[in-house]
Amino acid sequence: MNSKYLIGIIVAIVVIIGAYFALAGSSNQQTIQIAGSTSVQPVAEKLAQAYMDKHPNVKINVQGGGTSVGITSAQQGTADIGTASSKPKDSDAQGLVQTQIAKDGIVVIVNNANKVSALTINQTKDIFSGNVTDWSKVGGSSGAISVITREDGSGTRDGFQNIVMGGKNGTKIVSNAIVQSSTEAVLQAVKGNPNAVGYISLASLNGDVKAVTINGVAPSEKTVSDDTYKIVRPFIFLTKGQPTGIVKDFIDFTMSAEGQNIVKQAGAVPMTSS
C-alpha cells in the first residue's frame, strides 16, 4: 500500500522533471532581468508579457523590491533593467541611463461620506504630518482624522513623501498613522472609515472611495499627463550605460505607440499624451 504510493509519487516527479527539461532545454533563450519598484512592476509585467508574445525566444523576469533595489541592481548589473518610481538622486544614478516610460498620479482618497472634496497641497501636508487633526479645520464636518499610510520603502509612499512632504529631509508622516501594506488594504481601510484619509496610485482608484482635488485640480489621466495635477511621479527604466541588444529592443518597444498603449492599459499614464 505504502510502497505503491511511494512509487507513484516518484514516477510523477520523474515525469514532471523530464517534461520540464524536454520543454525548457529545447531552445536557446535570451533573458532580460527586470527588478525594482513595486509600483512599476505591474506595468513592466504587462509590457514583458506582450514582448514575449512577439518574441518567443526572449524570457523576461520581472521582480519587485522597491526603487532602491531597482537602482542598486541596475548599478551592480544583477538586473538588466532597474525600475524606479521616483527620480534617483544624482549620486545614486551615476553611470545609469534613465528612460522615463510613464507617469503616475498619486491620489489622496477619503471616504465617500466625507464632505471634504478639495484640498491644497499644503493642507494635505498638514493632515499627513499631524498638524491638522480634525476634518473641520479643512472644511469638513468635525471628526478626528485618521491617517492611513503605506509601509516604509513602498514606492507610493516614497513618491508621496517626495512630492507632498518635501522629500527625504522634509516633514515626516505622523508617527501614529495606521500602516497598511498594500493599495488594496488602504482602499478597504478608507472605505470602512468615514474619517480616514489615505493615498493610492491613480490606476487603483475606484468608486469605493472619493478622490479629492489637489489645488483645485481633479486627478485624471489628462491632468496627470499635462502636469496640471501636482502629485505626479515618474516611472523610470534604469540601465547601466546605453542599452544594447534585446534590452534596447525591449525599451524601444516600451516607448513605441504599441508599448505606450500597454502602459495605458496597465493603469499608468503614457508619456505621449494623445
Add this chain to the structure above:
Amino acid sequence: MTKYEEFLVEKGLFITAILSIIVIILIIGFIFQQGFPAMEHVGILKFIFGMNWSPSDDQYGVFTMIIGSLGITALSLLFAVPLSLCCAIFLAELAPRTVRRILKPVIETLAGIPSVVYGFFGLIVLVPIMRVYFGGTGFSMLAASLILTVMVLPTIISISEDALRSIPVEYKEASLALGATHWQTIRNVIFPAAIPGIITAIILGMGRAIGETLAVIMVAGNVAQIPNSIFDPVRALTSNIALEMGYATGIHYSALFATGIVLFIMIIILLIIANYFHYKKKVVIGGGYL
C-alpha cells in the same frame, strides 16, 4: 542480510533526525550572521530597547514591537485558553457521539483556513465593528487578538482533548466509585492529570499566535508605538519583518534580520518558561509520568 538492513535503517533514521537539527542550526546561523551588522551599527541595547523605528532616518528600535507581539499574544491566549479548554472538556467527556462527530471535523477545518482569509475577514468585518463600538480607527491590538484567538483555538482544543482522553480510564472509574459526581471527577481528577498535555497545547497555541504574520498585518494597524489601551494600533515583530522586507537594503535589511533574532530569543525564553511549568506539573504514576 537482515543485519545489513538493520544497520541501514538505523543510520538512515539517525541521519534524518540529525538533518532537521542541521537545518535549524543553519537557519539560526544565517539569521545571526545577517542580523549582526545592524545590531553592531545601532548597539544591541539600543536596538532592543529603542522606541523609534524609522529606517529612513536611521532609527532602529524594536521595543514597541516586542510589547506589541507580547500584548497581542497574551491577549489572544487570555481569550483562547478558557474557551478551548471548555470545548476540549466537552468533547472529551460530555459530548454525545454524534455531536462529537460533527464538532471535531468543524474545529479541524478552522485550522485549515489560510491566514490571509482570517486577515481579510478581520479587515472587512471586525475592524469596522471595532471602530463603531470602541472608537478610534478600529485597527487595534484587540482586533488582532480576536483574529488570533480563532486561529489558535483548533490547536489548543485538539491537543488538550487528546491529553484529556489519554488519562487512564481507571482514574475516572476509581473517582466515580468513591461517589464523586462526573463534574467533580473532571475537575479534581481528570483535569489535573491532563495538565502537562494541556500546557503543551497552550505552548503550541502561543507559538502559532506569536508567529502569525499576515492576519496580524491586516488588522493590527502596524503603528510602531506602545499602545495606551487594547484599542490602540500596534505593530508586531513578525509584521515588521514582512512589511518592509520587500524593500529593505543595507542596514535596514540587516535590521529586519536582527528583528528576527529578537523574535527568536523571545520565543526561546517563552518556551523555557512554559517547559518549566510543564516539568513542575508532571504527574508521576508508578514508573513514569503522563
